[in-house]
Amino acid sequence: MASFKMVEKGNWEVSFYCKQYNGENKKIKKRGFKTKKEASEYATNYIKKHTGDIETPFYDVLDEFLAYKKTKVKFNTFIMYRTFSKVIRSKFGNKPISQITKGDIARLLDTIKHSHAQKSIKTRLNLLFKYAKTYYNLQYNVMNDFDYEYIKTTKKEKEIWTLEDFKKFDEILIEENKMLQRAYFNLLFYSGARPGEISALTLEDIDFDKCTININKTRISLNKSNSPKNQSSIRVVTIPRFCAKILEDVIGKNYPKKEYIFGCANPYNFFLNRKIKKYNLNKITLHGFRHSHASFLIKKGVEITAISKRLGHKNSQITLSTYAHFYNDKTDKIIDLLNSLE
Structure with missing residues (x-):
């Protein structure tokens, strides 16, 4: 039962209880209505909206x-x-x-x-x-048995860099003395981690002696991180010794342990795009470094299960379906191998 009160002339207040979608019986109070009728209509519509009226817009x-x-x-x-x-x-x-x-x-x-x-x-x-x-007690889901012919679009090839492409970029960073950016992009290329995972790293996550990074969160804003994409995304990833050395030279071992080492991903994306344009480099996105890492490992013959674990995928099938086209160049090797048996 709603209750009404005239706060002042031309300003009515209504208060009532209404059960929310999560089961909470919440008290609603709102004022600013010119008449008691307007306040009553608001309460009626609010309750309809929240208690299963299928005529709700x-x-x-x-x-x-x-x-x-x-x-x-x-x-x-x-x-x-x-x-x-x-x-x-x-x-x-x-x-x-x-x-x-x-x-x-x-x-x-x-x-x-x-x-x-x-x-x-x-x-x-x-x-x-x-x-x-x-x-809302809707009796029929209109999406059931919904048949629709989607637009036919050509699947865009993943933009990747070869090792040579990355080394060219790395030399530019050295020449321009962009050492923090160099540490970020080296970790991105040589770990296969997601950009948000690299941006979330703190000194506590780095083991310089074992050359590993502990990926246990992903950055979502300037001062906040979230748990990774899924449980499989929580992982320890080995990195090359020179990659760990680049990072250690930039921040040292006395960096505040709980502070983020890098900024959020977007500024690095803008930085990357500027360098691509300035030096006429092959196009790539931040996430493309992850694809580049996977491509490199596949071409080096690393087992799909090991790649899947390194990338933090739930299972090898996800990795295989994502990077199946990277295996195309192995077909010729198989044919050559079979032909050699004659």
């Missing part, structure tokens, strides 16, 4: 879904959900979620110009409608 359910996901997923994953929300927020107008049709979904996907983005939006829409079935 789609974008209201979307807001609730976003709030729900914020409590369930990691920060970087939530950023993707927030982007998803921005893309679809206005696509269905004020239609109730129960009246969204397969045609509405198809027309939405038609406006997206890349198959990867189409599939990503479809996956998250499916999760949103499942959420609505649970918390």
Whole structure:
């Protein structure tokens, strides 16, 4: 039962209890209504929205879904959900979620110009409608048996650097006396770690004697890190001795143990792009250094299980599916080997 109070003339306050999606019976209080009727309508609509009224507009359910996901997923994953929300927020107008049709979904996907983005939006829409079935008593998930022909796009080849490409870049860093950046990019290239994992390193994570880095977190902001992508991402990675020496020469062993050694990844990305443009280097992204490391190991004949463990993948199948095209040049070697048996 809602209670009303006139705070002052033309300023009504309403307060009431409403059970949230997580089961919490939360007290809601809001003022600023010109009339008691406006306050009452606000309370009625709020309760409908939060207690399973399937006539609730789609974008209201979307807001609730976003709030729900914020409590369930990691920060970087939530950023993707927030982007998803921005893309679809206005696509269905004020239609109730129960009246969204397969045609509405198809027309939405038609406006997206890349198959990867189409599939990503479809996956998250499916999760949103499942959420609505649970918390809004929606009887039918419109995404069930949803058939859609995605845009056919040519899969973009991963941009990688060979060892020679990286050494050329490393020489530039030496010439320009960019020693901290040199330490960062050497770790990136020779460890195969993700950019956020390198940015999250502290002195506590470095063993200069054993030449290892302990990857146990990923950087998400200037002063904050999160747990890695998955449990398999927590790992100890060996690095070349010269790579450890570069880092030790830059920071020494008396660096504050709990402080991040490097900045966030974005400034390094801008730095990299400037050098690529200035020196006409082959294009590559920060994540491309990880692909370059995997490519190097594959071409050197390192077993896929060892590569998978080093990269922090859940299993070897993920590694194989991600880097299958790097194995193409091994086909000729197999044919040559078989032909030599004649």
